Amino acid sequence: MLKCDETSGGCGYEGNVPDPVTRKIWCVKCGRFYLASKEEVGEEPRTLKTTHKSITGAKRRAVLLRSSGFCELCGRRDQLQVGHLVSVERGHEYGLTDDEINHTENLCAMCPECNSNMRSEVVPLRVALVMIRDRARRAGQ
Ligand SMILES: [Zn+2]
Ligand SMILES: [Zn+2]
Secondary structure, eight states: OOSOOGGGTOOOOOOOOOOTTTOEEEOTTTOOEEEOOTTTTTOOOOOHHHHHHTSOHHHHHHHHHHHTTBOTTTOOBSOOEEEESSOHHHHHHTTOOHHHHTSTTTEEEEOHHHHHHHTTSSSOHHHHHHHHHHHHHHHHO
16 A cells, blocks of 8 residues: 555555565655555566566576476477476465476476476376476486
8 A cells, every 4th residue: 555554553644655676665654664565566466477477588498408308298309398387377376486386396398289288287197207207316316
């Protein structure tokens, strides 16, 4: 609330300006600190789109490099896309942050076919197997 909200003990003054980074507002009239909502400081509310958009180019490159050109799920050499193991939709549902959803551990280089199969299930068995095998291999090193 840009307005110093009376319902939570504020004075009702409407001319306060939030800090764009911390979203904190200091009421110039009554000296109270309160928090603006993300929408109020001009940040887009979180959607599937904004989470997708927040995958950086560097992360995409790192994932593609890790795959060395092969689909990480089926091993086929194809035009690779970067997809999510736990989908953005599920991630939001389970309360994961965008950083967690877009972590390179949750990103995977996959062929178009695997990528489109990923949308239908929570984590398909095939993907779970790839993940387990990968972790076991790393733990064994
Ligand atoms: Zn106030
Ligand atoms: Zn594949």
